[in-house]
Amino acid sequence: MDQLxxxxxxxxxxxxxxxxxIVLDNVRSLNNIGSVFRxxxxxxxxxxxxxxITGTPPHKxxxxxxxxxxxxxxxxxxxxxxxxxxxLKKDGFLVxxxxxxxGSIMLNxxxxxxxxxxxxxxGNEVDGVDDCVLDKVDGxxxxxxFGTKHSLxxxxxxxxxxxxxxxxxxx
Numbered sequence: 001m002d003q004l005x006x007x008x009x010x011x012x013x014x015x016x017x018x019x020x021x022i023v024l025d026n027v028r029s030l031n032n033i034g035s036v037f038r039x040x041x042x043x044x045x046x047x048x049x050x051x052x053i054t055g056t057p058p059h060k061x062x063x064x065x066x067x068x069x070x071x072x073x074x075x076x077x078x079x080x081x082x083x084x085x086x087x088l089k090k091d092g093f094l095v096x097x098x099x100x101x102x103g104s105i106m107l108n109x110x111x112x113x114x115x116x117x118x119x120x121x122x123g124n125e126v127d128g129v130d131d132c133v134l135d136k137v138d139g140x141x142x143x144x145x146f147g148t149k150h151s152l153x154x155x156x157x158x159x160x161x162x163x164x165x166x167x168x169x170x171x
Contacts (some may be wrong), residue, residue, distance in 0.1 A: 004072070012044070013074075014073065017045060018044055018045060018046065019046060019117035020046055020118050020119070020162065021045070021048070022036060022053045022120055023048075023085070023088075023119055023122070024048065025121050025122065025129050025130055026053045026081070027125065027154055028126075030061035030064075031155075032125070032153065033062050033065075034061070034064060034069075035066070035155030035158070036154065039104055039155070040162075041072050045073065047059075047074040048076075049077075049078060049081075049088075051077070051078045051084050056077050056083075081130060082132060082133065085137070086157060088119045092095065092116065092165075094117070094119070095121065095137045095138050096119070097129040097159075098120055098121065098123075098129070098140075099128050099129045100151075104139075104142035105140065105141050107143050107144060107160070107164055112168040112169055112170055120158075120165075121133060121137060122158055125154060141161070149161070
């Protein structure tokens, strides 16, 4: 691990983060939650908001895929996703749902604004982002897909979206 130049958890907590918060809206899979923590750690995301039925650390199944990222990544729990969204908006965040919806912006057309902090909402594995949350967000971003399934695992979607966001900040 020393050869990989990994920072300690203490150093990670002090380092500058990208202006991004990931919101998990009623995500039921503890493995997905752990994977999102790992992605958030990899890209130095500011925080994760865990909402509704979304599981929270400490939990054996989350830890299995997070591999310690629950210790490095800041997170908050909200009983209701709308509560978290309201706080984000009050704090000046642009909030986007990641969903297939009418009027969505295709990911390849989305350009992040480095001057405005952003939050991405990922929804339940079966039902997606709740309609009441969709009514409150600033926009909906859709990942273009060309196969027969037209859906991706939340942890895969989070990796794609966060990577696209990070690349866009560097342009």
